Structures are given as C-alpha cells and as structure tokens.
Amino acid sequence: MIVGAAIVRGGALLAQQRAYPPEVAGRWELPGGRVEPGETEPEALRRECVEELGVEITVGDRVGNDVPLRSNLVLRVYAARLVDPKARPKALEHKGLRWVTASALDGLRWLPADLELLPALHELLEGVN
Numbered sequence: 001m002i003v004g005a006a007i008v009r010g011g012a013l014l015a016q017q018r019a020y021p022p023e024v025a026g027r028w029e030l031p032g033g034r035v036e037p038g039e040t041e042p043e044a045l046r047r048e049c050v051e052e053l054g055v056e057i058t059v060g061d062r063v064g065n066d067v068p069l070r071s072n073l074v075l076r077v078y079a080a081r082l083v084d085p086k087a088r089p090k091a092l093e094h095k096g097l098r099w100v101t102a103s104a105l106d107g108l109r110w111l112p113a114d115l116e117l118l119p120a121l122h123e124l125l126e127g128v129n
C-alpha cells in the first residue's frame with residue numbers, strides 16, 4: 001500500500017515534485033510513500049511527512065478511490081492538515097514544493113495515478129473554501 005497526503009491550507013493543496021528516478025523526475029505527486037510493516041496508514045503518512053517535508057500533520061478522511069499502481073500496489077489518499085498552520089514545509093527529498101489552488105490543479109504534470117484523483121482533489125479543495 002502506498003499512501004498519499006492531500007494537505008490543504010487556505011484553499012491550496014501541497015504538491016511535491018519528484019527528483020528521481022529519471023523517468024518521473026519533474027512530475028508532481030502527493031507527499032507519502034510505502035506503509036511499512038506494523039504501521040497504520042495514518043502513521044505511515046505522518047512519518048513520511050516528517051521525512052519529506054519536516055512537518056507534523058493530522059490525518060483526516062479518505063479522498064477518492066484507491067488507484068491501482070504496478071504489481072499488487074495501490075495508492076490511497078487521505079485528507080490532511082498541518083498541525084501548526086504556520087509551519088513551512090521544506091522539500092527535503094524532492095525537487096520542489098508548491099501550494100496549488102483549484103484553478104492550477106489540472107495544469108501540473110502529475111504522476112499518471114494522481115491524474116485519476118484530480119476530480120476528488122478538486123472536490124476537497126472546493127469544499128474547504
């Protein structure tokens with residue numbers, strides 16, 4: 001299971017740009033990663049956000065449906081918030097970060113799986129405005 005965090009603040013979603021591998025470098029994704037043995041999905045998301053962004057998050061409800069990735073893996077997304085709304089996430093493992101508003105969401109070069117989540121991400125962003 002791969003989990004992704006849809007972190008929303010002030011009507012914008014936090015996206016991060018992959019630095020590797022070369023086939024997907026420059027593409028955008030949600031913070032997150034693999035759920036390790038013994039971890040719950042929210043625990044994995046909180047750990048990944050500390051590792052990738054240096055911030056603490058609170059994990060909320062699921063967003064959209066599971067998206068099948070390669071061999072036996074699926075991507076599952078949860079809504080999230082920064083514990084400290086003034087915290088400044090940092091691109092510790094990525095090329096860059098961006099807070100994306102609803103109008104800019106479709107213009108990013110997302111990973112293919114994330115494209116399937118765009119309608120649900122729009123709903124999430126528009127629902128918090």
Ligand SMILES: Nc1nc2c([nH]c(=O)n2[C@H]2C[C@H](O)[C@@H](COP(=O)(O)OP(=O)(O)OP(=O)(O)O)O2)c(=O)[nH]1
Binds near residue numbers: 003029114
């Ligand atoms: N974190 C994250 N991963 C995503 C998203 N969309 C998507 O297809 N993925 C894929 C890319 C990777 O194949 C996998 C997560 O890989 P990762 O690089 O974050 O974690 P990892 O090191 O444990 O993965 P891996 O190298 O073993 O494949 O999920 C997304 O929005 N967020």
